[in-house]
Amino acid sequence: MMQHQPIASPESFTTERLCQRMLERHRDVIRVQKDHLAVRKLVKIVTAALDLSSRLGFHAMSLRDLSRESGVSMGGLYSYFDSKTTLLSMILTEVGVTATEVLGQAPADVRADPRRHLDWLIDTHIRLTEVMQPWFVFAFMEAKAFPQPARKMAVDSEEATEKIFAEALRLGAGRGLFQAGNPELTAALIKPLLQDWYVKRAKYRRRGIAIGDYVAAVSAFVSAALGDRPAVQP
Amino acid sequence: MMQHQPIASPESFTTERLCQRMLERHRDVIRVQKDHLAVRKLVKIVTAALDLSSRLGFHAMSLRDLSRESGVSMGGLYSYFDSKTTLLSMILTEVGVTATEVLGQAPADVRADPRRHLDWLIDTHIRLTEVMQPWFVFAFMEAKAFPQPARKMAVDSEEATEKIFAEALRLGAGRGLFQAGNPELTAALIKPLLQDWYVKRAKYRRRGIAIGDYVAAVSAFVSAALGDRPAVQP
DNA sequence: ATAATAAAATCGAACGCTCGCTCGATTTTG
DNA sequence: CAAAATCGAGCGAGCGTTCGATTTTATTAT
Incomplete structure (x- = not known):
């Protein structure tokens, strides 16, 4: 204790x-x-x-x-x-609070570098939802059945996560690291890539795709979309 | 008639x-x-x-x-x-059949060009799910409650859609148009981008994002991720 | 046109069952 | 041996489903 x-x-x-x-x-x-x-x-x-x-x-x-x-x-x-x-509410609350708490805890040095911060967010989000998969699926699927207050909390939690991504994108774009004309929309597009890992967990298991593969794929997909050139040997 | x-x-x-x-x-x-x-x-x-x-x-x-x-x-x-x-089954069947039918109907000239085919698939998928939004949300959310046969059909329909995407990606990669090391995984990542439009329709409405904006954003996001350089004035 | 009529379509009260939930009796705990 | 924790039969409400009575529809005879 x-x-x-x-x-x-x-x-x-x-x-x-x-x-x-x-x-x-x-x-x-x-x-x-x-x-x-x-x-x-x-x-x-x-x-x-x-x-x-x-x-x-x-x-x-x-x-x-x-x-x-x-x-x-x-x-x-x-x-x-x-x-x-x-x-229902008790379970949802736990999911919302935990997600916001964990994703807001990037170390200072990571947060200072938008590129690293983005990768950290992707990695952390996917690993958290892996560990809490049933919880996140529950929150995702049952969200509409919530009573008003819990429902609002679910939406807020989702928006908070997106805001963190949008902030990193805006910072990176400001420094000329990314081409992110519309950070909010880009963040909105990254979110479903992360959610797919737990919503369709069975599919990825069936196909033998490991969590590391998925993290790497999303990370590569996102940074390529942002105009980051993939790392190649010089 | x-x-x-x-x-x-x-x-x-x-x-x-x-x-x-x-x-x-x-x-x-x-x-x-x-x-x-x-x-x-x-x-x-x-x-x-x-x-x-x-x-x-x-x-x-x-x-x-x-x-x-x-x-x-x-x-x-x-x-x-x-x-x-x-x-429940009747509604689901209609969604599955319609999706497979529509997405398999790309004109021959479109299908011949993987780049155009991909754009066509993105555009058509988003526009179809816009018109049938309540139907697709229903199929997505209630899929787990299906009786065995209907359930299998839902999974098959989802896999069929992904296969069409993977095929276009493979063809394009073969011609050196895209960098798509793993067409199946890339197709799997494109799917949630398309689904987000109907699953979170309320969010996009709230933010004033029109369907054309969304189609353009996904299209740009995907082709950037595939190594297509964005069109710029020479 | 209108009235008559048989078939088709619609209705809603009623049935048996399972639901969320309660509470006094019983067991477990320190 | 109190206090705390657990139990499960029982309550009223609401569920999915049925079915004989009623209304609507399309056709025929006037």
């Missing part, structure tokens, strides 16, 4: 840690008091919820399904949320 | 025509016999279904919602499908 925590890298976001953060954030709703018990069950519940939702969608998942799959009784579930919709 | 039909352009796929095709394809399930009556109601039902689904998802839409919104009674709905799942 008190141990020193390194700067959060994508890999550090295990389900366990995410559920810990979830517990802290929703202490008012979660009625179980002992942390170690609460986290242990939360992991079971959230894991089952993400799994069931990914198969048929959150709405199609009944709480009886969730109870069976997680091994927590119907009544027990309601010690962790006060409605099915609250569970 | 007997009138001469031009080569299908994206714009020709009105809801009315799509429902006509839907009727022909599902004559065995649809119990209404008079075509003009059937098409008129199908338009109402499908329009309402796409609208309601886009708001909360297909599963969350009850048939009472659909009945109210479409103006067709509960019993009446069941003259047009034999289960809620069948309605």
